[in-house]
Amino acid sequence: MPRRLLIAACLLAMSLAAAPTADAARKVPRGFFGTVFDGPIKSAAPTLIDGEFGRMSSAGVESARTNFAWGDIQPVRGTTTFVKTDVLVGAAAEHGQILLPVVTSAPPWARKYPGKTGSPPKRVSDYTALLRALVSRYGPKGSFWTENATVPKRPIRQWQIWNEPNLPYQWARPKGQGFKKIAPAYGKLLKASRKTLKKADRGSKVVLAALTNFSWEDLATLYSRGHIKGAFDVAAINAYSNRPSDYLKIAGAVRKVLRRNGARKVPIWFTEFTAPAAKGRIRIPSYQRRFVTTDAQMAKVVKAAYKAFATKGRRSLGIERAYWYTWASTYQKGHPLGFFEFAGLRRFTGAAPSDRPAVSAYRQIARKYAG
Secondary structure, three states: OOHHHHHHHHHHHHHHHHOOOHHHHOOOOOOOEEEEOOHHHHHOOHHHHHHHHHHHHHOOOOEEEEEEEHHHHOOOOOOOOOHHHHHHHHHHHHOOOEEEEEEEOOOHHHEOOOOOOOOOEOOHHHHHHHHHHHHHHHOOOOHHHHHOOOOOOOOOOEEEEOEOOOOOOOOOOOOOOOHHHHHHHHHHHHHHHHHHHHHHOOOOEEEOOEEOOOHHHHHHHHHHHHOOOOOOOEEEEEEEOOOHHHHHHHHHHHHHHHHHOOOOOOOEEEEEEEOOOOOOOOOOOHHHOOOOOOHHHHHHHHHHHHHHHHHHHHHHHOEEEEEEOOOEEOOOOOOOOHHHHHOOOEEOOOOOOEEOOHHHHHHHHHHHHHO
């Protein structure tokens, strides 16, 4: 080998040995560190939203879950607008975020129960038509990317089909009707959605609607009554506690149901988990006191929960992603969300957002496990 080439080869080998890739330092999958982007900040000016996605990336957030509200996209039958979702998709792409849309919130024209905001769709075909439109806009061959050539192309490949259908306010039903009665309807929606998404984008992933409270029991109901076996790629949980051990217990119960139904390898995502810093700020009913913390305690929960997810949760339970609820909230009394208004890693009331103590904790734990 000529001397010049030999020296170049040696230098290349030395540089590769001395500078391992970022991925080599990772202990968790990409997207593991997530947060929910919702509330008033989601309706802020596009420049502010873009700035917040940048701050999310600097804090170690890799994936953002947000509501693609059907009513915003198709407020009137036959009319489709992507004005609001374009802002979110563009900001996420510019800052390297994986975006997980939860597709929910039917407009009045599409509701089974027009007067109820949490109504399921009257026709499954209307919902699947929406999914096709979203993939055509934001999928690998989406029009968004051709119309915005300067934006880094980061197609959306993961879609969450509704949110918390086991709760009546999220999936309305006749008074007194339990989840067992409506499980077949959600199962039908899920299976039709999978068929539509896989046809539109073979590489897409179908994320089960997040189940909350006794999520493992309701998952078993979906299997037995909704016949959802093989209809999703990711199982999802929404859970709230100031004890990280509770999250592992819940995930363990969900994992048992998955194994019993032949879904041993299906990953689990916590699409919401939180311990709001509402203690001492508002009155908390006794049955909810296990959920809340102070500012300092919330920061500790962030660290401890992600550590548990990244170690035992990854090895034993197949937890592959976790979204802190939420990125920004008001920290004000009197809002409809109650103690959840004190869950944000940032505070936003319409003026300039500001960090809460848990942001630093999030950054530290993300750096430790994501490199």
